[in-house]
Structure formats: structure tokens, C-alpha cells
Amino acid sequence: MAAIGGRLAELWPDAVVELDHANAYHLLVATILAAQSTDKLINTVTPALFAKYPDPAALAAADQGELEKMIFSTGFYRSKARHIIGMARRIVEAHGGEVPDTMAGLIDLPGVARKTANVVLGSALGKNEGIVVDTHVSRLAPRLGLTAQTDPVKIEQDLMQLVPRDQWSIFAHRLIWHGRRVCHARKPDCEHCTLAPLCPSNGIAGTPNEPARGGGRQPQTRAQSAAKAKARAAPSAKPAPSAKPSKPTRPSAKPAKPAKPAKPSAKPGKPSGSKRR
Numbered sequence: 001m002a003a004i005g006g007r008l009a010e011l012w013p014d015a016v017v018e019l020d021h022a023n024a025y026h027l028l029v030a031t032i033l034a035a036q037s038t039d040k041l042i043n044t045v046t047p048a049l050f051a052k053y054p055d056p057a058a059l060a061a062a063d064q065g066e067l068e069k070m071i072f073s074t075g076f077y078r079s080k081a082r083h084i085i086g087m088a089r090r091i092v093e094a095h096g097g098e099v100p101d102t103m104a105g106l107i108d109l110p111g112v113a114r115k116t117a118n119v120v121l122g123s124a125l126g127k128n129e130g131i132v133v134d135t136h137v138s139r140l141a142p143r144l145g146l147t148a149q150t151d152p153v154k155i156e157q158d159l160m161q162l163v164p165r166d167q168w169s170i171f172a173h174r175l176i177w178h179g180r181r182v183c184h185a186r187k188p189d190c191e192h193c194t195l196a197p198l199c200p201s202n203g204i205a206g207t208p209n210e211p212a213r214g215g216g217r218q219p220q221t222r223a224q225s226a227a228k229a230k231a232r233a234a235p236s237a238k239p240a241p242s243a244k245p246s247k248p249t250r251p252s253a254k255p256a257k258p259a260k261p262a263k264p265s266a267k268p269g270k271p272s273g274s275k276r277r
């Protein structure tokens with residue numbers, strides 16, 4: 001972990017959240033909008049949005065239809081509009097118009113789960129309450145052997161055990177930057193990756209041989225991938241030279257009657273396969 005963290009720090013010393021924002025309210029709105037979208041696109045939408053709704057009070061009073069038009073291009077615009085208006089109303093009613101600065105306060109807001117809360121806490125409020133686990137962290141942490149989990153909450157818990165607390169926020173951003181720029185989902189650039197000597201997925205990430213998202217280094221995972229390889233090999237071990245074209249439903253379950261290849265498939269009643277149907 002120390003070696004990986006060190007190399008990431010050398011590579012991406014200034015990694016930051018890539019959503020444009022001037023305060024916690026901006027980042028909260030932008031992060032909610034960024035779901036199922038890209039930071040780049042969100043950054044084209046938010047300037048007008050923040051100009052029209054400069055604070056939670058203004059957003060709380062927004063007309064949902066007008067808001068939907070402004071955020072239409074971000075996708076899922078109806079639920080996003082509902083969420084950010086609901087979020088703003090809760091901030092006004094329960095927090096005096098100020099974005100709460102605790103995990104509990106943030107995840108209590110409509111549309112806000114741990115990931116969004118961690119983004120806001122780490123990048124706008126300077127608090128290391130947890131580790132952002134987005135799609136990139138979910139992909140890279142197992143590839144790097146840092147977790148065997150696939151559930152974001154469990155991945156976060158594993159990473160919190162490994163990463164020094166004062167680096168939780170910056171570590172996540174470095175991992176995200178690495179995921180966006182080098183360790184892509186389908187075509188990771190292992191050949192030019194400075195983490196390659198430390199990475200158990202070097203050369204196999206993005207290929208069918210990549211261990212299921214669940215970790216490369218753990219013996220358990222290797223056992224799982226070996227079992228999978230066996231399972232994959234098993235059916236192909238009995239491809240029986242295709243002597244019986246008339247029984248397509250039987251993959252290779254009963255090699256019991258190899259002695260009757262001459263039958264042209266006339267009797268559907270006898271073979272045990274028909275009973276099952």
C-alpha cells in the first residue's frame with residue numbers, strides 16, 4: 001500500500017475533484033448531477049445553474065420544470081431535479097441554509113449517499129471522514145489487490161484500513177485520476193503504467209483472464225479464478241465429435257450411450273433426456 005500510494009503521489013501529486021465548484025453547496029449539487037454522467041459535461045451545465053440558484057435557499061424555491069430544462073443533458077434529469085430541490089429544502093429547513101459538515105448530516109439529505117458525502121467532506125470541507133469510492137476506485141482497488149470486495153461500502157472499509165487517514169481524500173482522487181488516464185476499464189495501459197511492478201493485474205486487467213472484480217492478490221480470488229477456469233474448460237472437454245445431431249439439448253451430461261451412434265434419432269421417448277422435458 002505504501003509503495004502504491006507513493007507512486008500514485010509521484011504521478012498525480014495534485015489530483016483534485018474535477019467538478020468545478022466554489023463552495024460546498026456547488027460541489028454537492030455538481031456531484032449529484034454527475035451520477036451517470038461526466039464531470040466535463042456537468043462543468044458545462046453548472047455555471048448557469050449556480051448563477052440562477054446561487055445558494056440552497058434559491059434552489060429550494062426553484063420550479064422543478066425550469067430546473068429540469070437546465071439539467072436535461074445530464075441524464076435522469078427528473079429524479080436529479082427532484083433530489084437537488086429536496087436536498088436544498090432540507091438544508092434550509094434543518095441546517096439554516098448551510099451545507100452540513102458531517103457524514104450523518106450529509107447522508108440524511110435527499111439524493112446524497114456516502115460517495116457524494118465523501119466528495120463534499122474531503123474536497124470542499126477539508127474533512128477525511130471516509131474514502132470516495134466511485135466507479136474508478138471500485139475498479140482499481142481490486143485490480144491493485146487492495147480489496148477483494150465489490151460492494152462500494154466494503155471497498156471503502158478495506159481502503160480505510162490501508163490508507164492513512166490524512167490521505168483518504170487525496171488518495172481517492174489519485175486513484176480516480178489514474179483510472180481516468182491510465183487504468184481504463186477495457187484497455188488499461190499496463191505497458192506504460194508506473195504501478196505495473198506492484199500490480200497483480202498487470203497484463204491481465206481488461207482481458208477475459210482478469211480475476212472477477214474481487215481482487216487479484218488474495219489467495220481466495222486466485223482459487224476462485226482457477227475454479228472458474230476449470231469450469232470454463234469442463235464443457236469443452238466433452239465436445240463429443242458431434243455424432244448425434246438429433247439431440248441438441250444434451251450438452252454433455254450423460255456419456256452413457258456412446259454405443260448407439262447409428263440411430264438416426266427416431267425415438268424421442270426412450271432416451272432419458274425426454275423425460276426431463
Ligand code: SF4
Pocket residue numbers: 143144182183184188189190191193194195196197199200201202203205
Ligand atoms: S498495471 Fe495495468 S491493471 Fe495495474 S494499475 Fe496499471 S494499468 Fe491498471
